[in-house]
Amino acid sequence: MTQPENQTLSPLRLPEGKMPVLRMMPSPADANVYGDVFGGWIMAQVDVAGSLPAVRRANGRVATIAVNSFLFKNPVFVGDLLSFYADIVKVGNTSITVYVEVYAERNRLQTNVVKVTEATLTYVATGPDRKPRQLPPLESLLIEP
Amino acid sequence: MTQPENQTLSPLRLPEGKMPVLRMMPSPADANVYGDVFGGWIMAQVDVAGSLPAVRRANGRVATIAVNSFLFKNPVFVGDLLSFYADIVKVGNTSITVYVEVYAERNRLQTNVVKVTEATLTYVATGPDRKPRQLPPLESLLIEP
Amino acid sequence: MTQPENQTLSPLRLPEGKMPVLRMMPSPADANVYGDVFGGWIMAQVDVAGSLPAVRRANGRVATIAVNSFLFKNPVFVGDLLSFYADIVKVGNTSITVYVEVYAERNRLQTNVVKVTEATLTYVATGPDRKPRQLPPLESLLIEP
């Protein structure tokens, strides 16, 4: 449901030279009465975040087939600014595995950054019949995923 | 994002003699324009489903610390009636691991049941300071988790 | 809006040998600032719950035409686990009347069950033109509603 505060907060920064695929602030409607954001809300955003490079690599629609691992390293609070980073780590014939990291900027007033989540998800490229389809060759893509 | 249709649908039934911890119908707001329910929506409900026996065993608040595995075996559609089953599979000093299965009754007009998701999640019992706390002894609980 | 606490809470249990048609936990977004779940939210779920056996009996789409009675017997709180039971009590040429009961498991830590709502609603089977249509004979249905 929510996440435990079980880490020493080291002075962390957002990854340099990388663009978050998603960046958002959870609202009170996404949290319990204590202001802790639901783990399920975070999972849902991570799923979207991971799908973005997968859709580019697949040059079309994808479907989530597995969450291989998912760690909640620190709780997320209403008012945190969350940055989601997603990188393709493995490509099969029809499937794409993506590593997603989520960082929270807390208080918004200081350089207080904590890593809150890291996860690996696998997507499969799908056709109009919802069945897996072959990934296009990398050279055929106009942009890099 | 969504889930591929990659399975032969065998004539399945809901588990006998077991009570789903959650049972609900996704609405159009939970789906893409094709009527496929977002994988992230399902993850969010699975997180709640798994937390229910964990909260009972912990006799109080818990936090999700990990998704150990999560398989999307069949797509979920708007109008499916989803039944979530959750069983504790492992108990540590402060943590509880729960196995969650999700079945969809499709069409609502026939005995058409498909297993759509199975997942294993780990929760940790937390105190008012959000830090992990010792689980109470099983004998002390008034009801079985 | 919300519901008064005007009943002695007897040691109640969920109905034996019956399966809830819906089972869910209201979230903070469904409640006022005091944690009381909106009566309207409960009405909306009861409407869905009652429609489930009606859709099966009608072997297709139905529309709500009336709420015949609806009692809020106890307040519902964020964190309650709600179980909705629905039984067809009357069948006409085109209409189906359903009795819905809602029970709340409170605290989630004890066998503390309260009946929170009971209601009777009438649905009508509708065709693609949204007009009432004749119910199919009971023998023609593959499954019992």
Add this chain to the structure above:
Amino acid sequence: MTQPENQTLSPLRLPEGKMPVLRMMPSPADANVYGDVFGGWIMAQVDVAGSLPAVRRANGRVATIAVNSFLFKNPVFVGDLLSFYADIVKVGNTSITVYVEVYAERNRLQTNVVKVTEATLTYVATGPDRKPRQLPPLESLLIEP
């Protein structure tokens, strides 16, 4: 779930010289894939509409205790502009019964008004302990409910 179209639409107008207590347009998220607004969504808004004069008469918090009757006379569509009228019809020691009517302006381009819902709901004035409390005398109120 949704409502049948089973009425001749007479050239109707909104009630003259009366102010709707609520006026709103349902959005696609409040409807099924056919654009029919969920009956439950309408019930939820009617509950709020009826509570407004009840709160004024009670000079404070109220709770819904019963829906005495509720008729869906015409379907509601995404894009309809809905006007809710609410009048107190009965006052007891602690309870207030309110009659709610809902009209839809359809197409928004013509004087096409249909009555979609009428309902009677009973609210009870509640104290901070959520228990029923005596209604204040009518003379003590600064404004008419």
Add this chain to the structure above:
Amino acid sequence: MTQPENQTLSPLRLPEGKMPVLRMMPSPADANVYGDVFGGWIMAQVDVAGSLPAVRRANGRVATIAVNSFLFKNPVFVGDLLSFYADIVKVGNTSITVYVEVYAERNRLQTNVVKVTEATLTYVATGPDRKPRQLPPLESLLIEP
């Protein structure tokens, strides 16, 4: 995000002899943890409110092209009853400019009305290709916008 309380509250009343185009109560899900309704939620409703007379004048679909001005004069709280008034102030070949005012009835128990927002927005009539289209002559309309 939210709005400052920077005005003396004079004994104000809702505009006489005018009908609000929208009237609604923001819910806790529309507010921050202090009960202040998000400025963005108000903007979204003002956009809908202004579109209503524009759609009538355009006799069909419109698109927002500009917010010319928007003042938050007083904060809005959960529980306020908001009335939105919208008047066309300028009509071009394809565009319609609308002035929107929002009043809040506070406490619901007294004649305590505050003006919370005033805004001017411009809409353009659009065709099925989403491109601007000529407004119909005023005489051709069956009803006044």
Add this chain to the structure above:
Amino acid sequence: MTQPENQTLSPLRLPEGKMPVLRMMPSPADANVYGDVFGGWIMAQVDVAGSLPAVRRANGRVATIAVNSFLFKNPVFVGDLLSFYADIVKVGNTSITVYVEVYAERNRLQTNVVKVTEATLTYVATGPDRKPRQLPPLESLLIEP
């Protein structure tokens, strides 16, 4: 409500060397039945986006007091990836004016970027009494807004 498609789409790119303050994909629930995202939804996100540098500069809570201008330059569709950029353009004694630009990456498959919105909003720093408060001197801030 929605936005017209009235621009030649030049080959545009996201601003170089700048970090979006928000980055998100609107979902079907944020759009009309044609897949056009509601103008109001965009306004709401722009309000949050602009508040982020304002909160940093104010070293605490702010309230929106005015939208000075807001242009919808191109429609936004479900599936667009939106990047919000926000820069402080003016600072007064208690107020902060922010310029917000929104770009959409369309199709997600090509380098197809369109500027969809630009807006200027003014926020005021507020104290616990919701009244305007003096901005802290720039030197006192630990981080640049």
